[in-house]
Amino acid sequence: MTMDWCPGIREACAHWQNATMLQHTFDALQMALESDSDASIDAVKGLVECICRVIIDQLDDPTSPLKPKDEASITEWVSAAIRVLGRGDVRDRKFADLIKHHNGLAESLRVLRNDAGPFSHGKDGFIQALTIYHRRAAILAADALVTFLYKAYLDSQLDPISSREPWERFAEGNALIDAHVGLVVDDDDSTTLRFILPSGDELPINIEVSRLLYQLDREAYVEALNAARGAQKPAQVREQGEH
Template identity: 60%
Template sequence: MTLDWCPGIREVCAHWHNAPMLHQTFEALERALEQDNDACIDCAKAMVEVVCRIVVESFHTVQAPLKPTQETPSLSDWLSAAIRALKLGDVRDDKFKKLVSSHHKLADALNDLRNKGGPTSHGKDPYLERLAVHHRRTAVLAADAIVAFLHKAYLDAMLDPVSSREPWERFEVANSLIDAHVGLSVEIEEEGAPTLKFLLPGGDELPLKIEVSRLLYLLDRAAYVEALNAARGAPALVTEQEKEQGEE
C-alpha cells in the first residue's frame, strides 16, 4: 500500500501546511503504509479526527461554540461538530442528507475497526493475528473519503476573515473589491509611528497607526532584515531634546 490510496489526505496536508499535528499524523500514516503495518488503521482514524478539529477550530467562537462538550469526544462527536461548522446538515436535499449520513456511518465503521484491530489501541492481546490487507486498505480509503468530503466543503464555505487562518489568497473576491474601491495614504508625524489612512468609499477614513518595523516584520521578513542591516549602518538620530540640550 502507498499514499496513492489517499489523495484527499495528501491534498489536505498540502493545504494546511502549517498544522504540525496534522503532518505528524500524516508521517505516521505514511510509515505504516510503507511497512504494511496495521497501525495505519489507527493513523487513518487519527487523521480524520485531526481534520475535524481543524475545521471546528476555524469556525468556533465564544458566541457560537462548536466544539464537542463531552469530556472525551469520540470520532463521531468531532465529525458531527465539523458538519455543524460547515452547515452541511442545513441542506434540505434528501439525497445530500443521505450522503452526509453515509460519511457518519463510514466514521463509525472506521472507529469500530480501529478499536478492534488497531495495534495501538489499549488492552489488546499481544498475540492477535495481523489483519488482512483489505482491512487496512478499507480503513485508509474510508478515512480519505471523509477527509476529502470535509475539505471540499470547507473550501466552499465562506470564512470569517477576522478569525480565519486562511492565507490572503483565499479571499480573492473580497480582495478585489477592497483593491478596487479603497485608497491608501500615509501621514508622517514628527515623532511616533506613521499612520496609514485607508480611504473608504464615501469619503471616510480608516486610520491605522503602526511602526515601520512591525509592518515590515508582518509583511516581508526579508525586507525587514534588509531594512535592519541598512539601519545599523546609518548615523545615529538626534532627538529634539538632545538638540535643545546641545544648544544650551
C-alpha cells in the first residue's frame, strides 16, 4: 500500500503543514502503509478527527460553538465539521443523502477501528490479521471523508482576522487591496506606514522595522541585522573615544 491510495488526505495534510498533531498522524499513516500494517486503520481514523478539529478551530463561532468534547466519537466530529462548513444547511434532498452517507462512512470506520484496531486499545480484535481489502476499505472511506471536508473548507469564507491560513489563501481580497490601497512612509517616522484608502483617508500602522522584516522576510531580517551591526561599530568607537 502507498499514499497513492489516499490523494485527498495527502493534499489536505500538505495544506495544513503547521498542524502538529495532523502531521504526526500523517507520518504514522505513511509508516503503516509502507509496512502493510493494520495500524493504518487507527491512523486514518485519527486523521479524520484531526482534519475535523482543524476545520472547526478555524470556522467555529465562539459565541455559539459547535466543537464537540474531546472524547466525542468520530461521527460527532464529522457532523460538527459539516455544520461549521454550512454543508448541512443545503436543502437539496440528494445532497442531504450524500451527507448522510458520509456520516455512515465515519461510523463504519469507527466500528471497524474499534473491533479490529489493536494498537489503540491494547487488545487483539476479533480479526487477528486484516486482509489488504479490509485496510483498503478503511483507507478509501477516510480519504473520501477528508476530501469532502477539505474541498468544502477551500470553498468557505474565512475571517482574515482570526484565520491562521497564509496570506496566499486570501488571493481575491489581496488583489483588491493592492489595486486600490496605496502606501507611503513618513521620512521623519520610520516606524509608521500610511496606507492611503480609496476615499483619500489614511490608515496608519505603527510597527517596528525589525518586527516587519521578521514576519515578512527572514532572510531580509538577517541581512538588515548584519548591516545594523556593522553600522553600530563605528558609533561605539566614537563613543569610546570621547571618554
